[in-house]
């Protein structure tokens with residue numbers, strides 16, 4: 001155990017030394033900046049390595065190390081509420097972490113980790129998840145592949161005995177389901193494989209009872225992330241308002257909180273635009289976050305906050321420093337991926 005810990009500490013020290021020039025250069029250019037980071041699910045390293053859809057999960061063993069790194073480097077970890085205040089005054093260096101959608105692991109693994117570090121975390125809840133109205137087909141497909149050696153598809157059974165075959169099957173099946181038909185395809189898959197859809201949903205979904213408990217935690221900030229996880233720009237103005245306001249109303253109704261902040265699902269420029277930022281304001285939110293990579297600098301519009309999505313491949317301080325320094329935002333803009 002001792003050797004393992006000292007190995008991890010050595011690796012951390014090595015990567016900190018490697019990234020020092022990047023962080024020093026960014027500090028010289030802008031000592032005042034904020035970086036909002038978002039992810040969906042978290043799993044400790046041992047489980048993470050086995051997950052067929054592991055890119056969707058942050059390795060929480062790494063996140064644990066990274067939170068320590070941020071504190072040592074003098075970054076303040078703040079809520080979105082605080083981030084929007086600071087973006088007006090351009091004060092200090094800050095990071096926010098938001099968890100989008102909200103699954104059971106948000107309650108079981110992610111929030112306890114932030115609590116151990118005594119730093120806040122923001123949860124953007126898709127209310128269809130605790131309401132049980134949004135089918136979590138990707139989670140159900142992944143769970144089935146993880147726990148079976150073979151699965152039944154429309155054209156026959158396939159063998160998935162190891163990680164490589166499970167991962168390949170996940171991407172192939174998920175690609176073939178993606179879109180409006182996903183829920184229907186998933187229901188058929190459950191039927192063919194003897195999966196209890198309701199039990200599978202609650203194995204992965206966060207519940208209102210869990211959210212009620214989290215609401216009372218001073219380190220947890222809860223905001224909205226639509227009712228059905230819709231791509232907002234594709235909806236009529238009424239449909240968009242329903243997604244934003246309906247979600248906020250439901251959070252107020254179930255949790256009795258003002259739900260001041262919102263995050264767009266699919267937050268790139270084609271997914272949400274000027275009309276949608278105005279709808280966020282009309283729905284009563286004080287801010288709206290996108291997934292356009294970049295930094296929050298002084299004078300930032302609170303209804304189009306940039307956020308960097310972090311995922312399974314973000315498992316080193318060097319990669320994270322590219323977000324903190326604004327390099328990933330710059331690269332995305334240069335490549336036209338905004």
Ligand SMILES: [Zn+2]
Pocket residue numbers: 100101225229264265266
């Ligand atoms: Zn989402």
